[in-house]
Structure formats: structure tokens, C-alpha cells
Amino acid sequence: HRRQNVDIGPKNPRKEDFMFKVGILGSENSHALAFAQLANLPDPATGEYRYPDMRITAICGCDDTPEHAAETAQRGHIEKLVSDPMELVGEVDAIMIDYRDGKFHIRDVMPFIEKGLPVWIDKPITASKEDRDTLRRALEAHETLFTGGSSFPYNYEVITAKNAVKNKAMGEVLGGSVNFPGDFSSPYSGIFFYGPHLVTIVMEVFGYDLRAVSVQKVSPQNAAISFRYDDKIVTGHLNGCPDHCITVFGSKSVYRKDIDMSFLYALELDAFVQMLRDKKMPLPFDELFRHVDVLDAIRRSDEQNGAEIPV
Numbered sequence: 001h002r003r004q005n006v007d008i009g010p011k012n013p014r015k016e017d018f019m020f021k022v023g024i025l026g027s028e029n030s031h032a033l034a035f036a037q038l039a040n041l042p043d044p045a046t047g048e049y050r051y052p053d054m055r056i057t058a059i060c061g062c063d064d065t066p067e068h069a070a071e072t073a074q075r076g077h078i079e080k081l082v083s084d085p086m087e088l089v090g091e092v093d094a095i096m097i098d099y100r101d102g103k104f105h106i107r108d109v110m111p112f113i114e115k116g117l118p119v120w121i122d123k124p125i126t127a128s129k130e131d132r133d134t135l136r137r138a139l140e141a142h143e144t145l146f147t148g149g150s151s152f153p154y155n156y157e158v159i160t161a162k163n164a165v166k167n168k169a170m171g172e173v174l175g176g177s178v179n180f181p182g183d184f185s186s187p188y189s190g191i192f193f194y195g196p197h198l199v200t201i202v203m204e205v206f207g208y209d210l211r212a213v214s215v216q217k218v219s220p221q222n223a224a225i226s227f228r229y230d231d232k233i234v235t236g237h238l239n240g241c242p243d244h245c246i247t248v249f250g251s252k253s254v255y256r257k258d259i260d261m262s263f264l265y266a267l268e269l270d271a272f273v274q275m276l277r278d279k280k281m282p283l284p285f286d287e288l289f290r291h292v293d294v295l296d297a298i299r300r301s302d303e304q305n306g307a308e309i310p311v
Contacts (some may be wrong), residue, residue, distance in 0.1 A: 008246050015182025020276050025085050025108055026099040027072040028064040031122060034265040035096065050266070054273050058092055060085045060108075063099050078104045081258025086111065094118040094276055097148075101188040102127035106135045113138045120194040120272045121148035123196035124292060132292045136285060145275055149291060150200035154267035157257045161246045164257075175232045177247045179203050182238030183304055185220035191302070192295050198236045199291045199298075201259075202227050205246055206234050208290050214308040215301040217229040225298055228308070241277035 022039070024032050029082040039056045058080040061069025066083075068295050069092050082088065085108040088095065095112045097105050102124040113119060119139070125148055126132045139146050152158050165173055180198040184191050203210065217223040225236040248255040271282045297309040 007229070020094060020273070021057040022054060022094045022096060023058040023088040023090045024056060024098050025058070025059040025060045026063045026097065026122075026198060027059050027069040027081075028113065028290065029098045029100045029122065031265065032059060032096075032098045033072045033076050035098075035269055036072070036078050037271055038266055040077040051273050056081065056096075057293060058088050060088060061063055062108075063104070074247045082181055088112075092117070094272075095120070096272070097121040099211070100193070103131070103189050108129050109135075110138060113142050113144045116144055118145035118272075118276055119148075121142060121146075123148070123150045123200075124189070124192045124295060125149050125289060126292055127192040127199065129292060129296050133300075134290055140285075145279060145281055146273055146285075147272055147288065149283075149288050150196045151264040151268035152197055152200045153204055153283060153287075154271055155259065155261070155264060157199075157259045158201055158204050161248065161257045164268065165205055165248060165253050168250070170248055170255040171252030172250060173206070173232055174249045175234060176206060176249055177235045177237065178205070178245070179237035179239060179241055180244050181221070181240060182223070183221050184217065184223065184238075187192070191299055195295050195298065196273050196291045198225070198238060199294045201246065202234055202236055203287075203290060203294070205248070208287060210234075210294070210311055212308045212310045215298055215306050217302060219304075223302075225301075226308075227294075231261045 026032060036056045038050055039054055056078055059073055059078045060082050062085060064082050069081060084308045087109050094117050099105055105121050105126055109119060126135055158232055178198060178201050182191060182194045182198055186193040186251040207229065207300055210229050212228045212235065214226045221240060223238045227236060244259040275282055294311050297311045301307055301309045
């Protein structure tokens, strides 16, 4: 990577008041700026910081243009901008991997894992099962705190629907549907780019024990995915509808919940910061990595003209 050191933006006040210095690898993704502003900018009404004990202090723009990387650092009040990830080793207490393309997510993270730094990786955690296995072995070998993936396990409507299914508010669950955008032709590893959100919503609400998937596609941005369980079928609709919802078909009634995504950045960053404080992973490894298996099966079904692929 081309090396670049830039001190940019205002200094965060009273550094002695917080403990965790967090670095971000990747500035192209809009998530990086959203997280930095949540962490580094005080509430305009109260002047209080959302996290008194955490700031995002450095960002690597190696995936980005120099101009956009600098803009992200400035607007996010991030003090240090570099273009070589290794310049953050020894500079931060935790790392967030935020490359848009999941195939790069484990490219630069190993030195931080080996030092035992807590790690957050954006969705998809990886874009292949091989990378998934490599990452998990390293995390477990170094007992590294880890979280990431889709933010929807923290979404209020998803949690509410999950509880309704668990409590059988609609009776025995017969099936259901979820809609969310996606693109099989995305330049960022195809369905792995936005597909994790749909897959995670389905599994959070209906269970992680799905057995097989199959794809029917009208276009790369308009497809239906059948998620087959032992006792039900859930349909995932990838389309451009601006509204997203969860529907559960029960033996007594239909349950329907519209999804509000207003607070997703804050909710997933809250979970990461809480992990830093408590030194406890908010989600188990098996759930964190499950979407990679499902997306790999979805990709293969699409390549095989809609064949049902076991997960």
C-alpha cells in the first residue's frame, strides 16, 4: 500500500477520559463515516459523547481515493489517516474492518488478531467458506474478541418478530417471507455484498437451522430465495421495494412487521463498544459465521439454475 500519514481534523477533547482507541480499515464504505460521527461527534443538544470511553482515532484509506479518504477523516473528526494498514498496529486498542468487498476482509486483519486486539468485521464477514475457516481458526487460536456481520440481530423489529415466533403469537409457524434489496451481479462479490442482511433477518426470526436453499431469478436485482427448514419454507425476496417487512404465517394468524432501519449503525456500534467494555462477544461464533454458508449455497443454486443446495 502507498504510505501516507496525515493528521487531520480537530483533536478529541480530554483524551484521558476514554480508554479505547479504535482504528478502521477501509474508508470507501459509508459505514466508516457513520461510525466515526457516532463515536467522535458530541450530541449537538447536550454536548455529551455517545461513548465517553471510546473514540475512533485512526482510519486507513487503502481501499479509497485519497480525496474521499481525507473527507471521511475530516467529517468524522478522525485524527490520523494512513494508507498502509500496518501503520495502525500498536496505535489502536481495537480494529474495525470496513472494506466494501468481503473478499478483502481478512487480508489485513491477521496482525491485529495475533496481538489479541478485539475485532469487528462488516458484512459479509467473509465472501468464501475458505476465508471463513481461516479467520475462525485465527480468532479461536488467539482467543480474540470478535463480532460483526449484519446489524439486523440488533434491530428492534427483527427482535420483536423473533420473540413472536418463539412465543407462538401467531400459533404454529407454517412459513413466512422477508424482503430486502440485493444484487447477484454486484461488483463487491455478488450476492455476498447485500445478501447477508436478508439471510440474517430470515435466520434471526425463523431459526439458524435451515436445511437448504434454492433461487429463482427474474434479474440480478429481482429474485426469490426459498429457505427450506424441516417444518416450514420461508421465502426471501431480493428486490427494489423501498419498504422492508417480515411476514410470519401461523396456524392462528398472520404476523407482519415493517422494518425500521433508522438506528442500525448506532445499535451495532453499541454492541461493539459493549464488547470492548465487558470482554464478552455479543453473538456466538456459529451465528456470526452462518451467513457465509448460506450465501455460498445461494450462489451455487444460482449458478446451477435454481437447484436446491443443502446448507
